[in-house]
Amino acid sequence: MTEIVLRGIQKWFGPVQVIKDLNLTIAPNEFIVMLGQSGCGKTTTLRAIAGLETIDEGDILIDGKPVQHLKCSDRDIAMVFQSFSLYPHMTVFENIAFPLRATRMGKADVDKAVREIARVLRITDLLDRRPSALSGGDMQRVAIGRALVRQPKAMLMDEPIGALDAKLREEMRAEIKRLHLKQGSTTIYVTHDQVEAMSLADRIVIMHEGVLQQVGSPEEVYSRPQNLFVAQFVGSPVMNVSPAAVRDDGGAVSVAVDATVPGFPFPRELLGHLNGHASGGALAMGIRPEGVLVSREARDGYVPVEVHLIEPLGSYDIVDLKVGEAMLRARTSAGFVPAAGERVHARIDPAQAHFFDTASGQSLGVRL
Amino acid sequence: MAAVQTTGERTLNKLAIVSVLIVTMIFLAPIYWIVSTSFKPRNLATTVPPTIVFTPEVSPFVKLMLKRSQLREQPTPEEYAAAPWWERLVFDGGEKVVRDGKGEVQLSGYPSRFLNSLIVAIISTVLAVSMGTFTAYGFSRFKVKGEDDWLFFILSTRMLPPVVVAIPMFLMYRTFGLNDTHIGLIILYTAFNLSFSVWLMKGFIDEIPKEYEEAALVDGYTRMEAFFKIVLPEAATGIAATAVFCFITAWNEYVFALIMTRRDAQTAPPFIPSQVGSGLPDWTVIAAGTFLFLLPVAIFTFLLRRHLLRGMSFGAIRK
CATH class of the missing domain: 3.40.50.300 (P-loop containing nucleotide triphosphate hydrolases)
Known part of the structure; x- marks a missing residue:
């Protein structure tokens, strides 16, 4: 006591x-x-x-x-x-x-x-x-x-x-x-x-x-x-963190991790949560590998990506996806993606996404 | 290590054993010489070629212990018959035992010199090792300002041969009345050995992980208790090794003992050769004195041999 x-x-x-x-x-x-x-x-x-x-x-x-x-x-x-x-x-x-x-x-x-x-x-x-x-x-x-x-x-x-x-x-x-x-x-x-x-x-x-x-x-x-720091220190495999740009083309909101590829769709309320940070350019998005959803067929809201590397870990695989020049690690069931070099489709689960101010490193506390 | 030895390796092994045996015999030869001489009759001690086979006798040891003088006339058969066995041995050598006015047997100078050697060597060893251990612990565990300089200073006291300071030491000792005293020799030998002891013990204590004491501190002990309950038992090997070296140095020291002592505090090393010069040297008695003088070091080293071996290789392997 x-x-x-x-x-x-x-x-x-x-x-x-x-x-x-x-x-x-x-x-x-x-x-x-x-x-x-x-x-x-x-x-x-x-x-x-x-x-x-x-x-x-x-x-x-x-x-x-x-x-x-x-x-x-x-x-x-x-x-x-x-x-x-x-x-x-x-x-x-x-x-x-x-x-x-x-x-x-x-x-x-x-x-x-x-x-x-x-x-x-x-x-x-x-x-x-x-x-x-x-x-x-x-x-x-x-x-x-x-x-x-x-x-x-x-x-x-x-x-x-x-x-x-x-x-x-x-x-x-x-x-x-x-x-x-x-x-x-x-x-x-x-x-x-x-x-x-x-x-x-x-x-x-x-x-x-x-x-x-x-x-x-x-x-x-x-x-x-x-x-x-906490985001990248806790969790294995490590959380994906990349500079992100929020695109708002009237109807849909998307978050892009690379300028050359289409962004991942997000609900509109993201803009409100970001509270102006969206336009500053000093924004980073974090997503744990289990928040990156992978599909082998093209589906609505999924972005085409290339499989760069597969780490089989027994009960699950860690798949490195190339999104333009950026890399995202996804967690898939074992053997879901047969070989590196394949083209698959990926989406980010907005509920599992974290947004950080890159200057201060602090979380913006966005919960969707 | 190879599991199976080839014939070549086996031959090499045997060769190594043989050469070790030869080297050991070379080293042991002088010791054999002294031991055998100390048991020889006087007339066989200096024969050329040396006598190897003889009937051993203890008369050199008896003579070593007793004060003797030359016989002017042979003892009467009654006197001879009445004398105890050891006195007869002295008569046989053409000498008689000196007795004082009350008829008490007088001892030679050897037993008291031997005792002096023991007193001086043991006390100075205990002092040097204990002070050295404390000092080494301090240097090993605490941040001491100018630690390297201090340690170098301590080491530097060994950098010139002690004989160099013999005359100034003698004058200082005379001024302070320390000449020919036990305490004087003890201080001297402790000072000689201290630097060695500090350096050796520091090596050993550095090897003892600090966590042991920290664990003891957290377990509710003071630092002093932790030192005595944890560090000392762990350093036992180092202490034993250091003690052997310090003891041998103090036990064997000749020059200062010769200069600083005459009678009361004289140790065995300057005494034994002084017997060579008086009258005809009796080599068997000198050999007996030397043999007895070898024993304490031999016994001490033998008792601590396991620690000594471990001490020598201590720190060679990273755990």
């Missing part, structure tokens, strides 16, 4: 500002994922909350109490590191018991607590082993056990499954989710992997170059990106 508030955090490494005026409130028991590329300041923020990094300005409040001047040992926060950081000279049992020993807890109670957490994590049979004898997934479980054992106010996780292989990552992702549902402690999880972020988070915090870009539920950041 811990609330964490970050208020006006600023942090410099020499002349480089790595966190710029960060404000964030994390609700009790919330699972927050900080998502961003390496060097965006997400890990620094996490380390600042843990107390491993000092901040230059701002307040970190845990349950309303400012902690930025406290040592990490006094903050009652647990952390899981990417490298696991299990103490190599101790057995699994001693590793998990280590944080409890700092609290001068009685021997019997330590033993009970360690065994309980080992049971939850299903590592009871590993308690006598040394970390060097463990597999990556088990190391991760032990690291999580060590963090959970003293029931800290909050859990911080710094790319905890980044070092595991793909299959194990998937397994551990589910396990972390299960644990969070069971234990329900406030958790801040740092990753650059958006699949992890989408699948785990209650809310995702997207950072770029030390600046918070957007905070919202996975669904929100995916379907309503606030700016171009």
